[in-house]
Amino acid sequence: xxxxxxxxxxxxxxxxxxxxxxxxxGRLKTHFGANRALAIERFGGDWEALRxxxxxxxxxxxxxxxxxxxxxxxxVTARGGTVHWARDAKEAREVVLDILKDAGAKTVTKGxxxxxxxxxxxxxxxxxxxxxxxxxxxxxxxxxxxxxxSHIIAPAFHLHKEQVAxxxxxxxxxxxxxxxxxxxxALVGEARQLLRAQFEAADAGITGANFLAAEEGAxxxxxxxxxxxxxxxxxxxxxxxxxIEKVCADLNDAAVLLRLLTRxxxxxxxxxxxxxxxxxxxDDGPKNFHVVLVDNGRSRLIGGEAEEVLRCIxxxxxxxxxxxxxxxxxxxYGATYPGPIGAALNPGVLGVANAAHLxxxxxxxxxxxxxxxxxxxLPAIMxxxxxxxxxxxxAPKSFVAGLGIWAFFAKRPALYRAITGLAxxxxxxxxGKRGHIAALPLPRGWFAVRxxxxxxxxxxxxxxxxxx
Amino acid sequence: xxxxxxxxxxxxxxxDLMRPSVGFAAVKLLEQAGCDVFVPETQxxxxxxxxxxxxxxxxxxxxxxVIDAFxxxxxxxxxxxxxxxxxxxxxxxxxxxxxxxxxxxxxxxAKTYELIQFLVNVRGMKNVSAHCQTRACYxxxxxxLREMKVKDEPRQLLDxxxxxxxxxxxxAEVCCGFGGLFSVKYPGISERMADDKIAxxxxxxxxxxxxxxxxxxxxxxxxxxxQGNPVKxxxxxxxxxxxxxxxxxxx
Numbered sequence: 001x002x003x004x005x006x007x008x009x010x011x012x013x014x015x016x017x018x019x020x021x022x023x024x025x026g027r028l029k030t031h032f033g034a035n036r037a038l039a040i041e042r043f044g045g046d047w048e049a050l051r052x053x054x055x056x057x058x059x060x061x062x063x064x065x066x067x068x069x070x071x072x073x074x075x076v077t078a079r080g081g082t083v084h085w086a087r088d089a090k091e092a093r094e095v096v097l098d099i100l101k102d103a104g105a106k107t108v109t110k111g112x113x114x115x116x117x118x119x120x121x122x123x124x125x126x127x128x129x130x131x132x133x134x135x136x137x138x139x140x141x142x143x144x145x146x147x148x149x150s151h152i153i154a155p156a157f158h159l160h161k162e163q164v165a166x167x168x169x170x171x172x173x174x175x176x177x178x179x180x181x182x183x184x185x186a187l188v189g190e191a192r193q194l195l196r197a198q199f200e201a202a203d204a205g206i207t208g209a210n211f212l213a214a215e216e217g218a219x220x221x222x223x224x225x226x227x228x229x230x231x232x233x234x235x236x237x238x239x240x241x242x243x244i245e246k247v248c249a250d251l252n253d254a255a256v257l258l259r260l261l262t263r264x265x266x267x268x269x270x271x272x273x274x275x276x277x278x279x280x281x282x283d284d285g286p287k288n289f290h291v292v293l294v295d296n297g298r299s300r301l302i303g304g305e306a307e308e309v310l311r312c313i314x315x316x317x318x319x320x321x322x323x324x325x326x327x328x329x330x331x332x333y334g335a336t337y338p339g340p341i342g343a344a345l346n347p348g349v350l351g352v353a354n355a356a357h358l359x360x361x362x363x364x365x366x367x368x369x370x371x372x373x374x375x376x377x378l379p380a381i382m383x384x385x386x387x388x389x390x391x392x393x394x395a396p397k398s399f400v401a402g403l404g405i406w407a408f409f410a411k412r413p414a415l416y417r418a419i420t421g422l423a424x425x426x427x428x429x430x431x432g433k434r435g436h437i438a439a440l441p442l443p444r445g446w447f448a449v450r451x452x453x454x455x456x457x458x459x460x461x462x463x464x465x466x467x468x
Numbered sequence: 469x470x471x472x473x474x475x476x477x478x479x480x481x482x483x484d485l486m487r488p489s490v491g492f493a494a495v496k497l498l499e500q501a502g503c504d505v506f507v508p509e510t511q512x513x514x515x516x517x518x519x520x521x522x523x524x525x526x527x528x529x530x531x532x533x534v535i536d537a538f539x540x541x542x543x544x545x546x547x548x549x550x551x552x553x554x555x556x557x558x559x560x561x562x563x564x565x566x567x568x569x570x571x572x573x574x575x576x577x578a579k580t581y582e583l584i585q586f587l588v589n590v591r592g593m594k595n596v597s598a599h600c601q602t603r604a605c606y607x608x609x610x611x612x613l614r615e616m617k618v619k620d621e622p623r624q625l626l627d628x629x630x631x632x633x634x635x636x637x638x639x640a641e642v643c644c645g646f647g648g649l650f651s652v653k654y655p656g657i658s659e660r661m662a663d664d665k666i667a668x669x670x671x672x673x674x675x676x677x678x679x680x681x682x683x684x685x686x687x688x689x690x691x692x693x694x695q696g697n698p699v700k701x702x703x704x705x706x707x708x709x710x711x712x713x714x715x716x717x718x719x
Contacts, residue, residue, distance in 0.1 A: 009654075016656050029639075323643050327660040361654055363647025363661075364520060365610035380561075386522030395522070399653070403518065407526035410481075410512045411533070420485050435719035436693045445652035449659040450690035453486070453701075453717035460479050460488035464507050 003148070004334045005346055008357035011332040021329050024158050032154075032320035035267025036371070043263060054260045055375040057253045058311035061245070065302065068214040068247045069293065075217025079279035081289035089119035092294045096121060096206070096239060097128055099290050103237040105130065105203035111221065111228040112136035113208030114314060115241050115294050117149055118336045121206075132206075133198045135227040137191055144171045150330030152316040152337065153265050158329050161187060195227070205231035205286070209242040209277075210313065211257055212291075215250035218278050219291060222262060222271040229275055238286035240277065244293050245310040251276070257313055260373035264315040297349030305384045309344045311374040318368035318378060324361055333358055340368035340378045347385035353394050359385035402443075420459050428457040475503040476541035478534070478580075480551045481513040482682040483703075487716070490682060493709035494547040494583050501591035508537040514546075516554040519562055520648055531555075531562045535572050543590070544580040547705050548681050549612020550648075552582040557615045582612055583705055584680060588621040595628035598710035603633045605674040606704070607665070607688070609681035610643050622680060625708055632707070635672035639664075646687040662691040669699060676715075678704045689716035 015021055040047050061068060073083040084099075086092035092115075100108060108125065110116065110132055122132045122143065134143040138156040142149055144167050149155030156164070165181035168190055181187055207228055209219040219240045221228045232238045248254055262268045280289040301307050319325045319339030330338035335346045335355065343362060346355035359382040368378040389395050409416045431437045431454025439447050446452065475498055483490045491507075498505045515530030534555065538544045546552040559573040566573075587593040606626060612618045626634050645651065645661025665688065669677055677699055679685050689701035700715040 012654070013656050016660055323645065323661050323664075324657055327657050361650075361657065363610070363643050363645060363650045363658075365643035365647070366614040367610070367641070367643070370614060383520065383522065386520070387524050388522070390522035391524075399521075399649075400523075403521055403523055403526070407518055407523065407530075410515075411526070411529050413510045413512050413533075416512045420481075424485055433719050435714065436690070436717040438694075443652045445655040445658075446690075448655040449694065450662070450687065451693040451717065453686055453689050453693070455486045456488055456713070458488065460484040460491040461507070461509070463488050464491070465509075 005350065005355040005358050007334050008332060008361060011334060012328040012361070015328040015332040020160065020163075021158055024160060025326050025329055027157075028320050028326050032267065032316070036264060036317060036320070037267075039263040039267040039269060042269065050256070050260060051373055051375055053256050054313075054373055055311065057248055057256055058313070058374045061248045061253075062302065062307060062310055064249075065244065065247065068249060069244060071214040072212055072217055072247055075215065076279060076289075076291055079217055081217070081279040081291060084290060084292045086292055086294045086296070088296050089294075092119045092241070092292060092296065093121055093124045095292050096241065097125065099237065099239055100125070100130060100204055103204050103288060105237060107131045107133065107198065107202050109133050109135050109198055109202040109205045109231045109235065110139070111205070111207035111223065111231040112139050112155070113206065113241050114149070114152060114336060115208055115243055116206065118296065119294065121241070133195070133202070135195050135199070135231055136223070137188065137225060140191055140195065141167060144168075148331065148336065150338065151319060152314050152339075152341075154316075158331065199230045199234050202231075202235045204237040204239065205235045206239045206241055207232050209240050209246055209291075210261065211254040212242065212247040213249070213251045213254045214247055216278070218251060218254075218276050220254055220258070220277070221275050222258070222273065223275070224266070224272040226273055229273060232275065232277060233285050236286060237288040238277070238290070240289075240291045242291070242293065243298055244295050245298050245312075261313050261315050264317040264371065264373040301348045306344065306348045306381045308376050309341070309348060309381050311376050312341050312345070313374060314341075315373055317371040317373065321367045321371045323363070323365065323367070340382075341376075344376070344378045344381040344385075347388070352385055352388050352392065356385060356389040356394060359383075359389070417459070417461055421462055424455045424457055424459050427452070427455050431455075472502055472504045473542040475505050475543045475545050476538045477505050477507050478511060478514065478538065478544055478546040478551060478555070479507060480546055480548045480682065482686070483547060486686065487682055487703065489711055489713040490547050490703040490705050493703070493705035493711050494545070496709040496711070497583070497587055497593075497596070497705060498545065500596075501587050501593050503543075503591070506541060510537045514551040514554040515562065516551065516558075517648055519554065519558060524562070527562050528566065531559050531573065532566075532569055535559070535569060535576050539572055539576055542579065543586065544576060545583055545586045546580070547583045547703065548683075549582045549609045549616045549618060550681050550683060552580055553611035553615030555580040582616040582618050582680060584622045584625060584708075585616055585618045588624060593625065596625055596708045596710070598708055599630045600676070600707055600710075601631035602676045603635060603672075603674050604676040604678055604707075605635045605637055605669055605672045606640075607637065607644060607669070607677055607679040607684060608640065609679060609684050612680045613641060618680070622704055626678065626704070629707060635674050637668045637672060639668055644684050644688055646684045648683065651687055658687070659691065662688060666692060666695070666697065670697075675700060676707075677701045678707050680704050685716055693717045
């Protein structure tokens, strides 16, 4: 499994050759794209105004990040919870492990959390003798398959139900091998039954958070399977693991973001469950409530040209509408966050040298920015990383040289005219009577997949000059 | 009688090198729309390849030279949403740190148009006198659609071409996979996107593909040539100006 964005060229090539993946990705349009369009149609209100409101809420949060996080910590603490700060992945893993050790936990159920993927928590917990159990169906499937998620809200989107059935047969060996797993419902039923026991046995539960409301000290998650509630309510200890940027001013702001999130993500007016977590409880619910706030490169982006990427509410609309993601899927990106948001975020948090490919693999078609519920200018941020790559000498040498030669001529019109005049004649000559050229040594990438229609033979400028 | 507007034609580097007939079609249409057309000699490229590659200094140098050459005209018109979008949307970003040129970039942006948008929205063109007996579909460029906000204008004018029957693509707002240097850097992904677009084109039963940007058209025509696909490809200006040069890739 590709785990570095540096491998994007080879990984994307392999993904393009994967017929099964191609069929799975074909569902992006019919599944997510169409549902989102319908939800916005149904919304009835002014969607653009809501997007603008969402943008403003997120920008306010980012410009007041320090004070909002401190306020969040105070309100959580006042209610008996504990807030932990983690500068990077290593600190975050250790904080979580310490909490779990203090709680004497062995089995740990987990709601879906991309931050958990980001900090590679599961292998770390396993290495320390704990048993993490993913309870979101998609996460459960990929945990069994030892794969990373391929999509932010649908981690097993790259798989077909036949592959899932195969995985279940291999993992659940205590069940009747002749059982029927042809239908989706049978798969869901089997996972549900097995997970019930885990929910009851769990000593601690870990969830992510979609939003944090500073004023109320609340953490909010949305789920459709109800696994989030079982994860957070049944065990004695609940850990909310999330990024520092998830905070907003209050529940009113969170409610606006919620309206944007579910419509943009799955095309639902509202998710099946919205859980507002307000801390420990003496009755139902966890006795111990912890929030782990993870930076892991985020604060570096504050105040810079890529800051707007932190507005993201992880809805995946940009993935669902991206033709690049739609062609290669999530694993090719080699990073926790794929698609346009990954292309804009990863160079910032993983470094330009590591993740520049992702920023380059875009046609700048602009569809991601068009569907983004908080109006992140994704192509502009990708372009920013390209500029950083170019300025720091990290761009491929042959590419920079070619661009340099072209720019040299383009900045000298008289010379440019002479060269383009020759090029038009030369290409016309070798294209000959066929009207198109099938192969030239350069640019290799062009002729790898297409012919070149031949030019008409003279440049516009020389014909114009001759005419007037 | 009011004097004719003075229009600076931004030819675009691809039209200049690959397909001058598009430039002449643009001149013809602009003259039909009552404009005086000028072609500044110092223009080469809008700088977009440099800008998109992150070569900001080269992009800024080219932007300044375009501003110098074009700011004296009433309008700047390009037979391309991509180059038009570069001037209209991005020059103010390219020159954000250049106090002398930034106001000039803003002024130029405000009077820069994509050709069809200019003909319909600024000059009020309602119909063309052209004939083309064919079933056609229109493939917008992403920059024409999202940066220049051109959507209905090309369809309005194509509807007035006698004999031309226009079919809509199912995924008309999805990128064809050209993306400038993207097409060369990631040919495999570009190919997949082209093939998806071509399948959509074929399903309309169209014999002719028209579009506002030569980049997308060279990419799609080149790919269809490689596949042995018979759909003809032309720039929309050529069809609207009733010009009959061989289609892209044809002898």
